[in-house]
Amino acid sequence: MFIRALHHVRSASSSSRLFSFEALVQAIKHGELEISSGIYQEHLHRRGLSSPCTIASISTSSNKGLSTSAFEAFFEDNEEGDASCIIQEKDYLRKSHNSKEGLYVLDLIDQGSIVPDHTLYNKLLKKCTDLGKLREGRMIHEHFLKSKFKSDVFTLNTIINMYTKCGSLNDAKKMFDEMPCKDMVTWTALISGYSQNERPEEALALFPQMIELGLKPNQFTFGSLLKASGSATTDTPGRQVHAFVVNCGYSSDVYVASSLVDMYARFDRIKEAQIVFDGMVSKNEVSWNALIAFHARKGEGKDALKLFWRMQREGFKPTHFTYASVFKACASTESLEQGKWIHAHMLKSGGKLIAFVGNTILDMYAKAGSIEDARKIFNRLESRDVVSWNSMLTGLAQHGKAREAVERFEEMLKIGVPPNYITFLCVLTACSHGGLVNEGLYYFELMKKYNVEPHVDHYVTKVDLLGRAGLLNKALDFIKDMPIEPTSAIWGALLGACRMHKNTELGIFAGERCIELDHTDSGPHIILSNIYASIGRLSDVARVRKRMREIGLDKEPGNSWVKIGNADHVFVANDDAHPLNEEIRKMWVKVSEKIKQAGYVPDTSHVLAFTDQQEREARLQVHSEKLALAFALLNTPPGTRILILKNIRVCGDCHSAIKFVSKVMERDIIVRDTKRYHHFSGGSCSCKDYW
DNA sequence: GTAGGGTTAG
Structure with missing residues (x-):
């Protein structure tokens, strides 16, 4: 509106001035110019113009619309208005009237309706930066290069910054290379560009070049360099930058020092981080x-x-x-x-x-x-962002709500949130845990449509999906046809499925491949040795277990804990150290009789098959989740929900026992193991025995 | 005109 009015004013003006006061008055009288704000009204009133004016629209603040001082200057009948005041901020990136491609403000400049200064270009570029408008930014850049300000370093730096913030580092680098006169800010802008776009090596590589040219880094440079150092492969660059920080006297800058704390923390150097933190004069x-x-x-x-x-x-x-x-x-x-x-x-x-x-x-x-x-x-x-959806899907998958996870995923696609590779991992995991094989296979293929490249984790999940469903040979065929080399995790997924479906032959094959590729995980070793034990191949049991001992692998001792009030009560298998040990044991005996009457049959196949005396004794162990459960039953009022946490996966026998307890004792019981949550209620579990 | 800190999976 304002712009249009000024056009009118300008064309109506016969004087050589850009805008004439008389024409402006006419515009106001014709209602083409809408004015708000006390100060403007006062000006108009003084000139006897208050009544025909529409009071609206133009913001009073100086960064929106016409600034107070500019307006006053205007009324003082200045020769020219300030360009950046004549166009309102909201019109900075407005499209041209005559071409889809162009920008209105650039048209105005070309027509000579507004006379740009370098602050106008800076403001326009800043707007593009804030809104991430790369295309518009590029147009302004090109226009700027044709202007008389084209070698102004200040604005050129703003352009570099616009490109890095809009994600086009190539453009930024190209500009940087083409600039004949670079100052410290030019270098810093590019360094920060690389550091913010996760290209730490390139950010760090610029630093020595900058120093060589005799340019002095400032707190901005150091902040960016330290961020980049934090994601480098070692802490060496970070330490070197720290030395420069001290030399250049920036140790007490709050930005720099905070970046130092963060950098050290990322390399687990908590001592150094703490020293910097404690030494900060201002935090x-x-x-x-x-x-x-x-x-x-x-x-x-x-x-x-x-x-x-x-x-x-x-x-x-x-x-x-x-x-x-x-x-x-x-x-x-x-x-x-x-x-x-x-x-x-x-x-x-x-x-x-x-x-x-x-x-x-x-x-x-x-x-x-x-x-x-x-x-x-x-x-x-x-x-909500994609992480909100992913977190919700993960929660649902872990709590055995596969159907709901699938529904939420469909809803997400429907409203147009682009899924990322984690989203697909979540939904595939949900399908796998919930036995939704067809859906899972469909979603695996759907990744292509959303341009999500399958990662090794997705392949693992697909093997898991097929394997859990008992389609072991299909899983094996899939592994053979995969475009990537199978990793230990891939064979591990197949091994787990073979244990679940008691396929010894394939289990041995998968288990051996798995431990060949990664011998640092005790889990597969134990499963494999159990499979060998179950078919009497004791020399193989001995071989696997010997290897475990040689490389110092121990089965992680299983433990469970319950929260009663604010206190954690931890139990390990066969634990008799608890002060209430007697009562807990008695309670479990009582519970176990009750559930046996209800049909519970202890399943000893989950007890590891061992050969020596010490381990034979361990067979008699009472699993920690049972102790924790007995303790919780003793210490919580009837009917309250019990939450048990485990550091390893819940065993099949405990799983079956807890189902019976939930029915016989009328309790909702949740067990969280390393993989998921089991909600036991009324004799069944949310995982539908499928985990 | 240029700077630092966060979340999901495995």
Whole structure:
């Protein structure tokens, strides 16, 4: 509107000035120019123009529309208006009227309606950067090169930045190479471009060249270099950059120091990270977040939470980044109570449930066994991204809700969220766990349609899908025809399926391939030795177990834990160290009699076949989940839901026993093992005995 | 004009 009015004003003007005051007055009288804001009205009023004016539309703030000073200048009858004030911000990237390709603002410049200065180009480029508009940015770049400002380094740097932020590093690099005069910002812009686009080597390689030219890096340069160093293969570059930081006197810059903390944390150098952190003269939220994120990544939930409370005691407000790490920490320590509390605390202090942090809350609830709460969070999310969907699908898959996972996945496709490779892993896992073979095969093929390249994990999941369903030969054929070399994980999936379906011959074949390719995992060794034991090939049992001993592999001792209130009660197999040992044993005897009456038959095939005395004794062990269950039954009121967590997978016999317990004792019991959740209720399990 | 911290799977 404003632009149109100015056109009118300009064409009506007979004077040599760009805009004439008289013409402007005419435009206002004809209602072509809409004016709002007190200050403008005052100007108009002084000139007796207030009544015919429509009061609306033009924003009063100086960065939108006509700035106050420009307007005043205009009324002082200046020779020319400031170009960047004449076009409103919302019109920066408006399309041309006469061509689909062009930009309106560029037309105006070409027509001479507005006279650009370099700030206009900068503003237009900034807009493209913020909105990720590469095509428009390129047009402005080309236009700029034809202008009289074409060698202005300031704007050229803005263009490099626009290209890197819009993801076109090639354009940025090309410009960089073509620039005859580069300053420190030029180098820094390109370094940050590489570092933000996960190309750390290229970012780091620029640094020595820059130094050689005698350019001095600043805090921006160091921030980017340290980010790049954090994803390098070793900590050597990071240490070198640190030395430069000290030399150049940037150690106490809060950006640089926070980046240093983060860089060291990424290489597990917690001591160094802590030293930098403690030595910071001024900290901000980011400094804390870097340290909290480190502990959250490491699964050190308690440390992360301690820092979370400490940062607030020291007067720092948690941000979305903080919450994301803290909820991850709660998820890894199963601190659901604490997590719920922090969730409430966040909402109370005005935190919104945006995807950024909502995803981690959803994940936390799902991991803590409450798929209902996870679902609620998903439904309440103010914004959803692909990670929200993936997290929901993962939760559903792990809780045995295969059908619902498939439905959600279809819904996601329907509303047009592009699935990524993790999405496909989630939905394939859901199908595999739920026995939805046809759906799984269909989704595997669907990856092509969405241009998702199958990764080795997808192949593993497909072998798992076929294998679990008993289609062992199909699984083997698939492995033979795969375009990639089978890995130990591929053979491991087949081995697991062979154990499940008691196919010794193929199991031995898969097991031997599996341990050939990776001898660091005890799981396949144990399964393989059990298969040999089951058919009496004791020399092979001895061979596999000897190899395990030689490379120092031990079966991870199985343990289970239950939370009663805020306390964790941990049990290992055959545990008699618990203070309530007597009562627990008695309870289990009582329970076990009850469930036997209900039809439970102990299944000894899950006891490992061992040969020596020590191991023979172990056969008599009472599995830890049974002890944990007995303890929970003793210590919780009738009817309450029991959650048991395990560090290894639940064994078949315990699985069957717990099903009976859920019926006989009328309890809902959830067991989380390393792979998934089992919801036992009324005598059956959500996994439908298919895991 | 240039900077640092987060989530899903395995």
